[in-house]
Amino acid sequence: MKQSIHNHCRLCLTFDDRNFDNWLKVLPLWRKYDARGTFFVSGTMDAIAVNAMQSLQNAGHTVGLHAFHHAKYPKKPDTYIEEEIIPQLDVCRREGINIRAFAYPYSLRDAESDRKLFEFFDFLRGGAWQITEKGEAMVGNDRLFVKEISPKQLFFGMSASGNFDFHSLSQCFYRAAERNETIVFYAHDITAKVAPSHHISIGQLEVLLKLARALDMDICGMNEL
Ligand SMILES: [Zn+2]
Numbered sequence: 001m002k003q004s005i006h007n008h009c010r011l012c013l014t015f016d017d018r019n020f021d022n023w024l025k026v027l028p029l030w031r032k033y034d035a036r037g038t039f040f041v042s043g044t045m046d047a048i049a050v051n052a053m054q055s056l057q058n059a060g061h062t063v064g065l066h067a068f069h070h071a072k073y074p075k076k077p078d079t080y081i082e083e084e085i086i087p088q089l090d091v092c093r094r095e096g097i098n099i100r101a102f103a104y105p106y107s108l109r110d111a112e113s114d115r116k117l118f119e120f121f122d123f124l125r126g127g128a129w130q131i132t133e134k135g136e137a138m139v140g141n142d143r144l145f146v147k148e149i150s151p152k153q154l155f156f157g158m159s160a161s162g163n164f165d166f167h168s169l170s171q172c173f174y175r176a177a178e179r180n181e182t183i184v185f186y187a188h189d190i191t192a193k194v195a196p197s198h199h200i201s202i203g204q205l206e207v208l209l210k211l212a213r214a215l216d217m218d219i220c221g222m223n224e225l
Contacts, residue, residue: 008180010225011173011217013208014038014125014157016066016103019189020052026190026202027059033209035219040066040103040125045091053097062221064101064123065089072106073113080113085120101125101222103186107157118152123222125184128158139171145181149225160185160208162197170211177215182225 015023015037023039030036039056041049041063053063067084076083085102092099100122104113107127117124131143138144144156160169169185176183185208187200194201212219 009177009215009217010182011176011208011212011219012038012155012182012184012222012225013160013205013219014040014064014103014184014186014222015190016040016186016188017042017070018049020048022190024052024055026205027055029202029206029209030059030061033206033213033219035209035212036061036221036224037219038062038064038101038221038223040064040101041088042066042070042105043068045088045095050091050095050097053092054095057097060221062101062223063092063097063099064103064125064222065092065099065121066103067105070105072108073104074108074110077112081116081120085117089120098223103157109154114154122152123225124154125157125186126154127186128156131156137171138168139175144172145176145179145183147179147181149182153225155182155184157184157186159187160200160204161187162199163194164200164204166207169208173208173211173215173217177217 057063065088068087071084073080102117102121103125109126128144138158172183189199191199191201
């Protein structure tokens with residue numbers, strides 16, 4: 001028997017960099033599925049960025065940070081906070097953008113970087129590839145599936161970009177739905193046509209939203225966790 005009416009299976013779809021135009025264009029699609037995503041913004045906090053971040057936040061989505069110069073953490077461990085985090089965070093604080101999440105550029109992180117960044121963020125996102133053996137099925141890797149979300153939580157995002165393997169993604173959806181786990185995926189732009197490498201197409205995104213809805217997953221931004 002199902003124990004609770006509360007649904008604890010959560011799907012976090014995340015998007016990186018500065019693809020503001022297309023992110024804002026597909027807002028109606030998210031509404032159609034009662035779904036929210038997380039958008040990790042890199043680069044300068046100019047008016048374009050701030051306006052887009054406010055629009056996403058006002059539409060119920062989560063906005064997170066993704067480093068001022070999109071720098072690799074290992075290249076500047078001592079100055080990372082000062083050069084990559086504070087310049088973005090200061091503007092967000094001033095502009096009323098609620099920031100709790102950070103995605104590592106290139107997913108490059110270690111325990112030391114996590115410790116430092118958890119002083120500023122509740123949620124960090126690395127990459128599944130860091131903890132997955134070549135050829136290993138994602139669905140069998142317990143570290144990709146979070147049962148209890150900690151106040152300071154590191155997630156390993158799985159790729160939902162390019163010509164991703166829908167079968168392997170859907171296996172993860174089914175597992176998470178069955179076991180009430182949280183799973184995190186990442187892409188960058190949301191494009192009209194299926195794009196190679198780093199992006200997801202609108203059609204692909206809708207397939208994922210539909211499947212998650214069918215499985216009664218909560219499709220939410222990280223600030224809702
Ligand atoms: Zn990036």
